[in-house]
Amino acid sequence: MVFPLKNLIEYDGNMYEITTATSRRSYQLSMLKDPEIEDNDGKVVSLAARQIFTQEVEFRIEDE
Numbered sequence: 001m002v003f004p005l006k007n008l009i010e011y012d013g014n015m016y017e018i019t020t021a022t023s024r025r026s027y028q029l030s031m032l033k034d035p036e037i038e039d040n041d042g043k044v045v046s047l048a049a050r051q052i053f054t055q056e057v058e059f060r061i062e063d064e
Helices: 005-010 015-032 044-053
Strands: none
Touching: 005 044, 015 044
16 A cells, blocks of 8 residues: 555644654554554555554544
8 A cells, every 4th residue: 555645635634643643653563563564565654644544543632
């Protein structure tokens, strides 16, 4: 899968939040050695972005 640019272009939320969520999800996937990475040709960031944009994985900002 290629990075979901269409979703990124159409996204009207906070760009910093979506970037941070994708980055953190990428880290989680790589640390867990998720088998879905192999199905995505080893492209961790595009997999994480797809999961975030399709709401397969949800994120929230916590107040400290």
